[in-house]
C-alpha cells in the first residue's frame with residue numbers, strides 16, 4: 011500500500027512535523043497537525059530577529075490553516091519564548107507560520123482571507139471558512155494596514171471632497 015506524505019504541504023521554516031491525527035471539530039471532520047521548533051535552528055526574537063541567549067518557556071497554540079480538501083486543518087504549534095539580549099527582555103521566537111499575538115490563523119490562511127475579503131463581505135467569508143467573523147475582520151484589518159499603512163496627514167493644507175450629490179428632497183442652499 012502506498013502512503014502519501016502530507017509534510018510537503020506544510021513547508022514552514024524553523025518547524026518540524028511531529029504527527030497528524032483525524033479529529034471531529036464540530037464544523038466537520040478535521041486534521042490536527044502538530045509541529046515543534048526545529049532544533050537545528052537557534053531561536054531568534056520575533057521582535058528584532060536577534061538570536062536568543064536562553065529559552066525562557068515553552069508554549070502551545072492552535073491555529074487554523076488552509077483546508078486539506080474537505081478537512082478543516084488545525085495546526086498544533088509548539089513554540090518557545092526566549093531571552094533577547096538586544097531587547098533585554100523575554101520575546102516570542104520568530105516562526106514563519108504566524109504573526110505572534112495576532113489572530114489564530116496561519117499567515118497563508120490570512121492571505122487567503124484577505125483575498126476573499128476583496129470579493130465578498132466579511133460575514134460571507136466567515137461562513138465560507140467556518141471562522142468567527144471577528145477573526146475575519148481582524149485579519150482583513152491587518153491586511154489593509156500592511157497594504158496601505160496609516161495615512162500621514164502631516165503637512166496637509168487642503169482637504170477636497172470629490173463628489174457632492176443634490177437630490178429632490180435635499181435642503182437647498184440657494
Ligand SMILES: [Zn+2]
Pocket residue numbers: 055057058059060094095096097098101
Ligand atoms: Zn530583541
